[in-house]
Amino acid sequence: METLQLKNIKLTWLRGGVNYLDGGAMFGVVPKPLWSKKYPCNEKNQIELRTDPIFIQMDGKNILVDSGLGYGKLSEKQKRNFGALEESQVEEDLHTLGLTPADIDYILMTHLHFDHACGLTKPHEDGFVSAFPNAKIIVSKVEWDEMRQPNIRSKNTYWKENWACIQEQVHAYEKEWSLGAIKMVHTGGHSDGHSILVIEDGEELLIHMADIMPTHAHKNVLWVLAYDDYPMNSIAAKEKWMEYGLQKNAWFTFYHDAYYRAVKWNNDGELVDKLSRER
Numbered sequence: 001m002e003t004l005q006l007k008n009i010k011l012t013w014l015r016g017g018v019n020y021l022d023g024g025a026m027f028g029v030v031p032k033p034l035w036s037k038k039y040p041c042n043e044k045n046q047i048e049l050r051t052d053p054i055f056i057q058m059d060g061k062n063i064l065v066d067s068g069l070g071y072g073k074l075s076e077k078q079k080r081n082f083g084a085l086e087e088s089q090v091e092e093d094l095h096t097l098g099l100t101p102a103d104i105d106y107i108l109m110t111h112l113h114f115d116h117a118c119g120l121t122k123p124h125e126d127g128f129v130s131a132f133p134n135a136k137i138i139v140s141k142v143e144w145d146e147m148r149q150p151n152i153r154s155k156n157t158y159w160k161e162n163w164a165c166i167q168e169q170v171h172a173y174e175k176e177w178s179l180g181a182i183k184m185v186h187t188g189g190h191s192d193g194h195s196i197l198v199i200e201d202g203e204e205l206l207i208h209m210a211d212i213m214p215t216h217a218h219k220n221v222l223w224v225l226a227y228d229d230y231p232m233n234s235i236a237a238k239e240k241w242m243e244y245g246l247q248k249n250a251w252f253t254f255y256h257d258a259y260y261r262a263v264k265w266n267n268d269g270e271l272v273d274k275l276s277r278e279r
Contacts, residue, residue, distance in 0.1 A: 108184055141174055260274055
């Protein structure tokens with residue numbers, strides 16, 4: 001498990017699963033000769049995407065950022081369609097750290113698409129139960145409302161089995177939510193309720209842009225996903241927070257990147273520091 005130590009906060013990436021999605025969809029209108037130079041694809045034009053929650057330890061609190069693909073929830077057809085070759089091992093990784101899912105205090109959900117939210121619940125008898133029974137689940141109100149009443153485009157990714165049994169744990173916020181050095185900011189873009197995380201720990205800054213910058217190869221503010229419901233909002237938010245982060249020598253972290261957990265760029269867009277994923 002890769003870790004990043006800030007002044008007072010420690011981040012550890014857990015194994016939440018992996019899926020392979022179409023590279024063209026992940027890079028939208030960007031031509032393949034451009035994006036494939038920055039992020040490789042297989043013979044089916046698919047790119048490897050992790051679904052790895054970030055485990056944050058801060059002020060005695062145990063916090064997860066998103067929840068992974070879960071285990072035992074996807075049908076064989078879904079595994080084929082989503083290229084899900086590996087399911088979640090979050091519980092095993094927590095045990096390695098001397099913890100259990102019951103020890104998680106907060107789960108910060110950037111949004112509730114299935115590849116981020118499947119790990120919130122787990123199969124039990126003929127239904128589902130909370131995978132993290134003592135956690136407060138934090139999500140924007142816009143996202144939480146759409147999760148329960150999806151539109152014609154989003155209903156294929158907002159699944160009732162991911163929310164019905166955890167409703168009492170959910171705390172929805174309007175624009176921003178904070179806990180100590182961590183702030184969640186509603187941006188929209190990828191989904192209407194999408195949020196990012198900003199961590200300011202002393203003089204150290206970390207920005208987690210979730211799916212408006214899912215990998216290091218999406219640094220260009222115009223490189224947004226075909227999956228984005230509101231791409232111009234993605235571009236505006238990414239432009240704003242990229243500028244803010246670059247000015248302050250920020251770490252940029254990732255949930256989906258198969259190659260880097262975190263990177264730093266200078267103002268010329270050059271990679272100056274990195275935390276690579278062990279492969």
